[in-house]
Amino acid sequence: MKLKNERIISEIASQFASMYNERGNLDKAKTYINIALAHPQKQSVSPIYSLAMEIYSKLGETKHTEAYCDSVMKYGNVYGKKFAYQWQTRKALHQYGTLLASPCFEKYSQYTDSIEKITPVGASANANALYNYSLIENTNTELKIENNTQRTFIVKAIFVSIILFLMVVILTIVFLRHKKTLEERLELNKKSLKEAKMLEERANQDKENHLLDKKIATTVIYKDIIKILNSHSKKMVPDWQLLSETVYEIFPMFSSSLYKFKKMSEIELHVCLLLKIGISMKDIAKLVCRSEDSVYSICRRLYKKNFSDEPTAKKWKDLINSL
Incomplete structure (x- = not known):
């Protein structure tokens, strides 16, 4: 198409159309026959129009057919x-x-008869051509006999060389495939071991977290917080000093982890302590005397102060629980 060669475009497009027609992919066949029809050549209009007729007939598009x-x-x-x-x-x-x-049908029969008459004539012409070709071959055979010995030796040498080359290639391929299979098995084993180790660590962590949650539930401050949440008084607040001492005792690394973040206000610290012992955002809002939206804003603000990506309350909550 870049060369704008109408003849080649028509020929190739019709070949593709014929191929897709034989395979039963009529949509593709239709696309390519339309390209061929857009670049018609006098010497090929008959087969192109015939193929177009066949394709559109199969598609059931009677008007185009x-x-x-x-x-x-x-x-x-x-x-x-x-x-x-x-x-x-x-x-x-x-x-x-x-x-x-x-x-x-009469017209169809006439053309069928015409084709049957043409066929013997073509066969006769082919037979004459084959006869002439045989005469030429007989003449040339005498000249070729002199070189047969040398040519046979060369052919055998080439054949042996090819066989040896193919054997080397096959052995190389087998070796590389075997090596690849071993590497894949090794990698799969490493992956399985890694996954097993992760599952074991996760199970241990879940077990540890369960024990810690159970331990927290038995503390005085946790019981006091539950009482406050169950009461209707808005003036009752937790003993923040006792809460911090209890959390730092159960989670020894939590205090040092918090100090790695940017400096927090008093209410921000209280929110973090309550998140650590598993209090919900709604209940935290009651305990710090703020609205639930304010608690969410505090978590987002804390995450934004310490990290550059999109701040969300959930990200900060998950982070605190992981410490």
Whole structure:
């Protein structure tokens, strides 16, 4: 198409259309036959129109089929016209019955007879050509005999070389595949061991967290917080000093982990301590005398102060629980 060679475009497109037609991919066949039709060549209009007619007939697009049938009758050779009259006969039989289909069938029969007459003539011509070719070959055979010994030796040498080369290639491929298989097995074993170790660590962590949660639930401050939450008094607040001492005792590394973050206000620290012992955002809001939205804002603000990515309350809560 870059060379704008109409003949080659038409030929290649029609070949693709024929291939997809044979495979039953009619949409692709239609696309390529339309390209071929857009670049028609005088010497190939008959097969192109015949193929277009066949494709559109299979697609059930009668209007286009009729149009290309007319084109085949006008420009096509005997093979194309035979196919066109065959299609018209079927159409007439389907729509109008035997009587109106008779003229189309007669035309179809005439072109069939013409093709049958052409075939013996072509076969005779091929036979003559083969006979002439045999005479030439007999003449050349005498000249070729002198070189047969040397040529046979060269061919055998090349054949042996090719066999040896193929054996080396095959052995190399087998070795590389075996090596790849071993590497894949090794990698799979490493992955399995890593996953098993992670599962074991996760199980240990879950077990440890369960024990810690159970331990927290037995503390005085946790019981006091539950009482405050169950009461209707808005003036009751936890003993923050006792809460911090209890959390730092149960989670020895939590205090040092908090100091790695940017300096927190008193209320921010209280929120972190309550998150660590598993208090919900809604209950934290009651304990720090703020709205639930304010508690969420505090968590987002803490995350934004310490990290550059998008701040969310959940990210800060998960971070605190992981310490």
